[in-house]
Amino acid sequence: MSVIRPLKCDLTVIGTGMAGMAATLFAAHRGLNVVQVGRSGEVIFASGLLDLLGVHPVAAKKMWHNPWAGMRALVRDCPRHPYARVQTNDIKVGLKEFLAFLDGAGLAYHRHVGRNVEILTSMGTAKLTHGVPETMWPGVEALKEKKSCLLIEFRGLKGFSARQIAQVQKDRWPDLRTARIDFPEMEGFSEVYTERMARALESSRYRRKLAVAVKAHLSGAKTVGLPAVMGISNSRQVASDLAERIGADLFEIPGMPPSVPGLRLKEAFERGLPLLGVTLFSQKQVFDVSHKKGRGFVLGIGRAEVEQTIQSKGVVLASGRFIGGGLYADRDRIRETLFNLPINQPADRHDWHRKGFLDSRGHPINSTGLEVDDLFRPLGKKNRPVFEALFAAGSILAHQDWIRMKCGSGLAIATAFAAVDAFLKTGG
Ligand SMILES: Cc1cc2nc3c(=O)[nH]c(=O)nc-3n(C[C@H](O)[C@H](O)[C@H](O)COP(=O)(O)OP(=O)(O)OC[C@H]3O[C@@H](n4cnc5c(N)ncnc54)[C@H](O)[C@@H]3O)c2cc1C
Structure with a gap:
């Protein structure tokens, strides 16, 4: 032995x-x-x-x-x-x-050292927190300033409803619109999963297609919110490339477990x-x-x-x-x-x-x-x-x-x- x-x-x-x-x-x-x-x-x-x-x-x-x-x-x-x-x-x-x-x-985080910030959750409520991943930070500013915003939800993704978020926020944030789209190359899937979407978006092919689908609904919105799916090991690059292709600020909304962040x-x-x-x-x-x-x-x-x-x-x-x-x-x-x-x-x-x-x-x-x-x-x-x-x-x-x-x-x-x-x- x-x-x-x-x-x-x-x-x-x-x-x-x-x-x-x-x-x-x-x-x-x-x-x-x-x-x-x-x-x-x-x-x-x-x-x-x-x-x-x-x-x-x-x-x-x-x-x-x-x-x-x-x-x-x-x-x-x-x-x-x-x-x-x-x-x-x-x-x-x-x-x-x-x-x-x-x-x-x-995996950079943003915060204000002396205070908490408010962030939108996938339930549509606002939550107080301290450190926020940089891919979510533009959402803190969008919520604070009530910027004109488009929220994206994906067909087949359970536990994330842009319409529910907009409904909960409607009295606070009037300029919040929603769109329901297919995730590229997952059209017709009865169920899609955040980890798979995040890994797909690490490839520019998916980012290009997603940007085209989002832009079709933009109608002048200054900022776009979507579930947390912008890559895993290189979320910074995925987020900035996608934002540039769409032509608007982009932010992730923390979602239900299991979670990409x-x-x-x-x-x-x-x-x-x-x-x-x-x-x-x-x-x-x-x-x-x-x-x-x-x-x-x-x-x-x-x-x-x-x-x-x-x-x-x-x-x-x-x-x-x-x-x-x-x-x-x-x-x-x-x-x-x-x-x-x-x-x-x-x-x-x-x-x-x-x-x-x-x-x-x-x-x-x-x-x-x-x-x-x-x-x-x-x-x-x-x-x-x-x-x-x-x-x-x-x-x-x-x-x-x-x-x-x-x-x-x-x-x-x-x-x-x-x-x-x-x-x-x-x-x-
Ligand atoms: C759904 C959910 C949402 C959350 N959201 C937030 C949030 O918004 N903000 C926030 O600040 N925090 C959040 N957290 C909390 C944060 O993740 C927890 O505070 C943290 O995970 C607790 O950390 P922990 O390391 O004490 O325990 P855990 O994360 O539970 O880790 C325990 C570890 O011990 C290991 N372990 C147990 N027994 C053994 C053994 N015998 N041998 C070897 N390893 C063992 C397990 O494998 C595991 O790795 C959330 C947690 C959950 C579950």
Whole structure:
């Protein structure tokens, strides 16, 4: 039997969602020898928008145009929220570093540092967010200035209706027209898919045909909105070429999952992180972990069974919630799936959800998760860290409801920054 030698590293990051990607990036930038392991997480469902904080308190649905002021209020009202354990300046530094990496990977984001912006969603509602992919940014300005705008929908594309958006916006944005067209060379298809359309538009043949079809409906519109399908690995070039051919500003509207902007993020990280020296085990998972004092962690990883072991001084656990696989709900309790760490949760399953599905306070199950100390180390008995060098980041943390608070990516990036910083501070 062949014996596979363990791969040695400083830090293993478990998870390839937003928090795992951010933690890996920060660790690699700080000169650590990093291994990252994970399957596709929620990130391929994500809209691509980077929310910092949009809503607090959730029950009052109070919206914050200034996310930093919102955070100050949140930390005051909810001192156990993960944001309360990260210095504001560290969040700013981490966010800037994260966005600079994406910019270098050809996935630029736009934002106003001190405030949130409003963006149109595929539901027709306007949402407050912070960082916006450059392919969506002209839509922020079009919405603000109510420019004359043509919205395009494609026959066969489910979950995106330009007519619904225009209907919802009709009192706010009178100069919003719609057109329903076929995607080039997919005429007569009963169903078309965004990823396939995005890959097709990377070829100039499709862009030429699409531009002709859109121009036929332009009638003087200054700007054109369409679902997020403008390429995957080269969305900047696809968008500018298409805009030039059509002769109008062009913007994407974030849509329903699975999402092309989420795929762009995944691909940008998978291209860029190995260039920083990261050993990435994509589409693999950690099956078991053991820990020995003085030797650190030994992790067994593979696709369907253990194929490789990793010996690591420290671990950042960014394994997400129920969709990502970091948490699992059995009949009467919620478990952490890898280390069997204690989960902060209601004493009784009956209290996981409130009676009304749409209860404005949200549901307690959405705030369950890992309890951590100020160094983001999961706590066990007597509120002591379970391991000195195990850190947690992202949506697996307790005391946050990122969907309702509109803070998903911000929380992932901020806590990843803090977790890596803590590893370094504790001698990693
Ligand atoms: C539909 C949808 C829309 C969203 N829209 C927005 C938005 O508009 N704005 C915004 O800011 N955020 C948005 N997000 C949220 C954002 O994507 C999440 O905050 C983020 O994905 C949570 O990140 P995470 O890394 O903590 O967890 P996840 O993304 O769930 O990642 C968990 C990772 O852990 C891995 N994992 C789990 N167990 C193991 C194991 N044993 N071994 C190895 N790997 C393991 C998984 O494979 C996965 O890679 C959206 C998310 C969804 C689902």
